Amino acid sequence: MNGFKKSSSQKKPLLQGFLLNFKKGKTIICLVALLMLATAKTSASDNNPVANPEAVVICGKARFTVLTPEMIRIEYSAKGIFEDQATFTVTNRRLKVPRFRKREDNTYLYIVTDKVRLKYRKSTNPVTTPASPENLTITIDNNGCESVWYPGKSDSLNLKGTCRTLDGSNGDNKRAEMENGLISRSGWAVIDDSWAAIRSDGGRSYALRPNADMEFDWWAERSDTDALDIYYLGYGNDYKKAISDYTKIAGKIPLPPDYVFGYWYSKYSAYSADDYRRIMSEIKDNKIPADVMILDMDWHWNVGNGQSGDKGGWTGWSWNTNLIPNPKGLLRDIHDNNFKIALNLHPADGINKNESPVYFAAMNSELNGKYLNDKKDNISWSIDYTDFTKSFFKNIIRNHESEGVDFWWIDWQQHLTSNDTYGLSETFWCNHIFFNDMVRKRTDRRPVIFHRWGGLGSHRYQIGFSGDALINFQTLGFQPYFTATASNVGYGYWGHDLGGHAFTDESIVNDPELVLRWIQFGVFTPIFRTHATNDARIERRIWKFDNFPTMLEAVRLRYSLFPYLYTMARKAYDTGISVCRPLYYEYPESEEAYVYENEYFxxxxxxxxxxxxxxxxxxxxxxxxxxxGKWWSVSTNELIEGPCKKVMNFTHEQIPYFFRQGAIIPYNPPTVMNVTERPDNLILNIVAGSDGESSLYEDSGNNSDYATMYSTTALKQIADGNRGKYIISARRGNYKGGVSVRSYTLRIFDTAAPVSVKVNGNTAVSYVYDKDKRCTTVEVPAIKCSTGVKVEVIYSKE
Incomplete structure (x- = not known):
């Protein structure tokens, strides 16, 4: 194909493909492929794009790879060249080979697993025009009904995924832009990873190939750009298995560092260094827990404006010393106040000689004038070249990180695809580069970036900036659905502008109730960040609002929830199931789970x-x-038995959230001001009346080896008539920085008055019973985390 740029760093594909065609007369005998790369990894747990040959069936110019009983990769190449490189979407095909049967007759190839039945007309292109089941079908049993798929079949029942940005979001106008997800009420979904398929960010799915020069995978040409490369997912309504299996082929959802789950202060405004210090002082004076400080784009000069500080461009790399005369001093002060720091980047316009003379000179010298514009005063943004990328990170990014920058906000929005490399998505590629650079070059910490959605595969780079939503209740009303639905593509860490971003109606722009409800929603989202655009009419200093005490309670609730949230974030890494997820994950056969889309888990x-x-x-x-099930209403202190529909009333101070009966939900004590703290007391919220199990996950918070260096504490309750047993097991595993001794406060909801409370069978402890809230509170004295504790409560018979 035309349009590729060539670079010395681009090597020929490792595998151009293979085809075993044994012909006898006009009959093509389909054989199971036996070839694998000599350099391929053999462990099923490794990230290996080459499938186990026992999972592969080649039939003429078609190749089928049985990845799971429900997932089959379908390739067709008129050239007989198949793709064994990783791609932007899929990085691993080396899964345990599922059980399947293959047979054929003179016309068809059949592949049957425990879940799907594939039928392929030999020697044909699976895709027909118009789309039809003539050449290829896959059939499943979808909840008792037969469901047939063929290439090109539309699906009106897809449950959707997400979209690149909420810029201009007003009400639910962005619903139409949401791309298809990996699950559907049809029982099947398809990932089209072909080169010809345009991704949601405007780019194409390039190959990814190891690059020794960069020390991480770099874009490469696909083996056959005309080939069909699609993945069929026929999971019926086993939605969680579909998403989990997707992360087995597309990569895990990395666990972000702990500090990102705290409160982020952010506002697009020309803040000076004194302004930042004043904001931090006021946050402290108002006893607001906080962990992240964002410096939006006015931290830097802007391209084309020299040292004037005037607006007129978005890209910039050098400190705006009119506002921040001593950058290192400011960043040191921010760190001293227990904040982590991110700087906003808009890298579209390259490195300008006037805006950043030192950086320009260093890079221009290293690159020997390469990438200069005609005026020779700007190095064009060329992140798709390895030499530019190495020089850029060495001279600019490393310098700012040495000053104290903890992570980057890549607010790319200027160009969807590269001006130079055909079909290379700048959104996806910037995310890939920045994240993997941090993996390789900042091994003392856990990699994280804040970025735009760049299509399938973007979940490997964690946190998304959803964009510039308009300020009104209708727009807020869309975000619960939008956030939970993104889990359908594994994108579990959307961060929204809590309070809304852009001006719509001056009468509501600082509506205390609207801001409050947005913040209360934010408590139960992955990222808790207030923000707004550069408009003096918009206030985001929550302590300036009349209802600040109620807002502060919401912030404190967020910090209380951290142990539970962090545990669920670890589960997202382990299972692929995001923290926020739709109701139909748990109740796929209940119609209400699809209708009540404002609710989520x-x-x-x-x-x-x-x-x-x-x-x-x-x-x-x-x-x-x-x-x-049964659900404890935390705000109204009542147990509600489902399934049912119930109209409930809530004051401004109340948030509708409900604990599942049997749950044990760990909380931080109210004294915690940073989520990086590891307190020596934890609160366990327990809903009595049903057996239940859960766990507490802990690690060092910012360690890059969290996959192995962590600990878990199993939590269990046993309900036996009027007797409740609550078991905190000995902590398993190790990590640096954890407490060795801890006390516990048990808040047991929906109980009668206790008669006795014992710890480990014989030690009586005091308790408090709140009759109105039906809550028993038990204080368990400090014990070693390496030993377990059992609390037994006998309740009066009502």
């Missing part, structure tokens, strides 16, 4: 129903669907 055991409408006379009435 926050982890395994908390049902959340954000208030997204203005109250009437201070009261918000909300119709809530409660799934099967």
């Amino acid at each position: 926050f982890g395994d055991d908390i049902l959340v129903v954000p208030i997204t409408e203005a109250a009437v006379d201070g009261i918000s009435a909300k119709e809530i669907w409660f799934p099967e």
Whole structure:
């Protein structure tokens, strides 16, 4: 194909493909492929794009790879060249080979697993025009009904994924832009990873190939750019297995460092160094827990404006010394106040001689004038070249990181694809480069970036900036659905502009109730960050609002939730199931799970129903669907038995969230001001009346070896009539920085008054019973984390 640029760093593909065609007369005998690369890794747990040959069936110019009983890769190349490189979407095909049967007759090839039945007309292109089942079909049993797929078949029942940005989001106008997800009520979904398929970010799915010069995978040409390369996922309504298996081929969702789960202060405004110091002082004076400080684009000069500081461009790399005369001093002060720091980048316009003379000179010398514009005063943005990329990170990024920058906000929005490399998505590629550079070059910490969605595979780079949503209740109302639905493509860490971004109506721009409800929603989202655009009319210093005490309670609730949230984030890494997820993951056969899209699960055991409408006379009435089971209403202190629909009333101070009966939900004590703290007391919220198990996950918070260096504490309750047993097991595993001794506060909801409370069978401890809240509180004295503890409570018979 035309349009590729060539570079000395680009090597020929490791494998151009292979084809075993044994012909007898006109009959093509389909054989199971036996070839594998000599350099391929053999462990099923390794990240290996070459599938186990026992999973591969080649039939003429078609190749089928049985990845799981429900997932089959389908390739067709008129050249007989198949793709064994990783791609932007798929990085691993070396899975355990599932059981399957292959047979053929003179016309068809059949592949049958425990879940799917594939039928392929030999010697044909699986894709027909118009789309039809003539050449290829895959059939599954979808909840008792036969469901047939063929290439090109449309799917109106897809449950959707996400979209690149919420810029201009107003109400639910972005719904139409949401791409298809990996699950559907049809029972099947398809990933089209062909070169010809345009991704949601405007780019193409390039190959990824190891690059010794960069020390991480670099883009490469596909083996056959005309080839069909699609993945069929026929999981029926086993939605969680579909998403989990996707992360087995597309990569895990990395666990972000602990500090990103705290409160981020952020506002696009021309803040000076004194302004930042004043903000930090006011946050401290108002006793607001906080962990991250964002420096938006006014930290730097702008391309084309020399040292004037005037607006007129977005890209810049050098400190705006008019606002921040001593950058290192400011960043040191921010760190001294226990904040982590991110700088905003808009890298579209390259490195300008006037804006950043030192950086320009260093890079221009290293690159020997390469990438200069005609005026020779700007090095063009060329992150798709290895030499530019190495020089850029060496001279600019490393310098700022040495000053104290902890991570980067890559706010790319200027160009969807590269001006030079055909079909290379700048959104995806910037994310890939920045994240993997941090993996290789900042091994003392856990990699994380804040970025735009760049299509499938972007979950490997964690946290998304959703963009510039408009300020109104209708837009807030769309975000719970949008956030939970993104889990359908594994994109579990959307970060929104809490409070809304851009001006719509001056009468509501600083509406205290609207900001409050946005923040309360944010408590139960992956990233807790207030933000807004550069508009003096918009206030994001929450301590300036009349209802600040209520906002502060929401912030404190977020910090209380951290142990539970962090545990669920680890589970997302292990399983691929995001923290926020739709109700139909758990209740796929309940129609209400699809209809009540404003509700979602926050982890395994908390049902959340954000208030997204203005109250009437201070009261918000909300119709809530409660799934099967029993649910403790934390705000109203009542147990609700599902399935049912119930209209409930909430004041501004109340948030509709509900603990599952049987759950044990760990909280931080209210004294915690940074999520990086490891307190020696934890609160366990327990809903009595049902057996239940959960766990507490802990690690050092910012360690890059968290895959192996961590600990877990199993938590269990046994309900036996009027007797409750609550078991905290000995901590298993090790990590640096954890406490060795810890006390526990058990808050046991929906109980009668206790008769006795014992620890480890014989030690009586004091307790408090709140009759109105039906809550028993037990204080368990400090014990070694390496030993377990059993609390037994006998309740009065009502």
